[in-house]
Amino acid sequence: MKKIVIGFLMLLGMLIADDIVWQKDLDSALELAKKENRLLMVMVEGEHCRWCKKMRYRTLSNDAVVAKLKPFVNIRVMQEDKAVMKELPKIQGVPTIFFMYPDKEVIETAVGYFNVADFLSFFVSVDRKVRQKKQNKQLSSDK
Incomplete structure (x- = not known):
């Protein structure tokens, strides 16, 4: 009985764990990112x-x-949404995840399935590239 309860709680946790707020369409996501000065994570999937x-x-x-x-x-x-796909960089397969600026400049791209540990490593790369871009802007504005 104890194993059943633990299994049920784990399953329930998996079902409600999706706390990611997903935007409905690319245009509103880009607008929100520009307005709030945030980066985007775009996941391209296949049906x-x-x-x-x-x-x-x-x-x-x-x-x-x-x-x-x-x-x-x-x-x-969705990869099948041709109108949206025209607004994104070309993909090599699905899933493809783009980390990008609101102007659609790609910071980092992940193609294929990644487990948690490997996916988390992309954030290190994204952070490093964003910091480097800010430093470069600062250096060029100081001249």
């Missing part, structure tokens, strides 16, 4: 992509990943 589903339900539902994504404007788009 029948099992790796996309694994990415969402295993990696993106992890508490550490959810916490890292809180400052981002997050959006999921």
Whole structure:
């Protein structure tokens, strides 16, 4: 009985763990990111992509990943939506995740399924590149 209760609680936790706020469309996500001076995380999925589903339900539902994504404007788009895909950089497969500035400049790209530890490593790279860009802007404005 104890194992059943623990299993039920784990399942319930997995179902409600998705605390990521997903924007409805790319235009409103870009507008929000510009307005609030935030970075974007764009996840491109395929309708029948099992790796996309694994990415969402295993990696993106992890508490550490959810916490890292809180400052981002997050959006999921479907590869089959040709109008939206024209506004994004070309992809090599799904899932593809772009970390980008509100002007659509790509900071980092993750292609394929990543487990939690590997996905969290992208935040280190994104942080480093954002800091480097700010330093470069500061140096050029000081001249």
